[in-house]
Amino acid sequence: MxxxxxxxxxxxxxxxxxxxxxxxxxxxxxxxxxxxxxxxxxxxxxxxxxxxxxxxxxxxxxxxxxxxxxxxxxxxxxxxxxxxxxxxxxxxxxxxxxxxxxxxxxxxxxxxxxxxxxxxxxxDPKPAAPDLPPDRAFAKGRLQARLEAGDFVVTAEIGPGTAADGSALLAQAGKLGPWVDAINVTDGSAAHCALSSMAAAALLRRAGHDAVMQMTCRDRNRIALQNDLLGAAALGIENVVCLTGDGVLNGDHPEAKPVFDLDAVALVATAKTLRDGGRFLSGRALTVPPGYFIGAVDNPFAPPEPARVQRLAAKVAAGAQFVQTQYVFDIPAFTLYMERLRAAGLHRRCHVIAGVGMVASARTARWLTAKVPGVRIPDGVVRRLEQAADPVAEGAALAVELIGALRRIDGVAGVHLMFHHHLEMIEGVITAAGLAGPRQRRRVA
Incomplete structure (x- = not known):
């Protein structure tokens, strides 16, 4: 039937x-x-x-x-x-x-x-996903303004650390200095405890950095998530990225109870409802709505690959204005992903920032491929690292090449650097890639 x-x-x-x-x-x-x-x-x-x-x-x-x-x-x-x-x-x-x-x-x-x-x-009437409000005009932060101006942006990701005074966070951010347009702070990455992403983003803002607060659905229900979205705006955080989040079994508290009251698509829609609708999910009005730039993430290489563009389309329809992707090492496969994305017209509705990683050894490359879903590192890259006299320098050279290749792909609006234990390499990589000054930060037509 x-x-x-x-x-x-x-x-x-x-x-x-x-x-x-x-x-x-x-x-x-x-x-x-x-x-x-x-x-x-x-x-x-x-x-x-x-x-x-x-x-x-x-x-x-x-x-x-x-x-x-x-x-x-x-x-x-x-x-x-x-x-x-x-x-x-x-x-x-x-x-x-x-x-x-x-x-x-x-x-x-x-x-x-x-x-x-x-x-x-x-x-009872069958519930339906509520209609989303139209976009509302609000003051743009630096990251949004540069993307909309056509600049090829550079963002980087750091972990908030476990220092209660934020010293570990600020030490990491200090290595990035003027080399990136914005700094992402993770939200309990890999389900491990750390300084909260909201506190970390607020500390970065206080120190003069443009912060991107990541927010996962794993640990909070819809009440807490809305509270934090409102709180982030009150602290001056201009950019939020909505993620589903890693499962607790991967982390340092596998016995914890996962929440997952919302998923990433629903969280994006929630952020838009607060900002553009000026109300909570319950319908209760806000006194002053937030004005953040809404982001999402995508994993182009996780199966089923054709469904990835469809899910990104759902996030864009829900309100995502920019997306940061998982590591890109396989340029031909990512080129196909971008072709599908352009065919759907998503590159005109959402700024795509491609993930670039710093892989310092063949062993790390094999571990990422085996342990992190959606990470695809070609065998040629692994052999190149294995045969290199200085694998760290070779990993940096690879990152420079990847940035150059990504910059030539139509629809790519920037790169998101995930160097983690090698933040000191970012300055050299950005300089070698020709992205060290604002005049060089234009997208390749």
Missing amino acids: TPARWHQALSLLRPLVSLIGRRRLEQPLAWAERALKRRLFGCRMCGQCALDATGMGCPMRCPKGLRNGPCGGVRSNGTCELDASMACAWKDIWSRLDGELPPRQPLLDHRRAGRSAWLAEIL
Whole structure:
């Protein structure tokens, strides 16, 4: 039976169900639904069934509970980063829908958990993702202004560190100095504890840097996320990047309870709702709305690769204005990704900042390929590092070459440097790449 016929059949039952009463039917229907749907679809009884939109593949089988997937944590063999024995639930959904992702799904109402979705569908209107407000004019920060002016931007990523006085953070930022346009601070990267991304971004702003605050869905529910979005704006943080986040099993507190109340698409839409709609998700109005530049991330090489542009399109439709990608080492594959992105017109709606990494040894390259989903390092690069007399210098030379190649790809608006333990190399790499002065920071036509 098609979803349309199924909905039609359920609607015919409304008079009978209303006569019998919801209270009498809830328990037996929930029991029957749990027994049948769990066996057929792996149902988790969220009470807000999306099977009709997802090709009868339950998205709640995803360990992160993503309603809008897939995340960037799909291994090269198509399995989940948190469970190597489990195929990615969203890769399965994408296959069921003949290579398409469904429309943006509404947020879960957790009050419905364990209750009958059939009964809700008969008696209640089916929830839909709310319409997003139109863009609102607000003062632009430096990063947004440079991107919109056509500059080829350089951003860099640092970890906030574990110093309660922020000394580790400021020491890292000091190595970047005038060489980058903005500095990203991670939010519990790899699910490890660190100084909060909001505090770190605020410290960077105080020190005169343009900060990009990363925000993950892993640790906070929709209330806390909205609180932090509002708080970030109050602290003068002009750029936020929305991520789903790594699973807690990867981190230093694997026993912790993951939240994942929202996914990255929903978090982007939430940030836009606060900024352009001037209201919380509940509909309550803000006294003064925030004015941040909304970013997202993308992993071009995580399977299924054709779905990556579709998910980025969902983030852009939700409000993402710029995107920073995972490491790019495979230029031909990234060129294909950008062709798909341009075909969808996304390069005109979103500034694409390509990730560039500093790989200082063949051993590190192999580890990244084996352990980090979506990182693809060609064998030739590994051999080049292995045969180099000075692998660190060779890694820097490779980064310079990658920046040059990325700059020549139509639609690439900048590079995002992830050098981590080699921040001292950034000055030399930027200089060698010809990006050391503002006059050189123009995109190649």
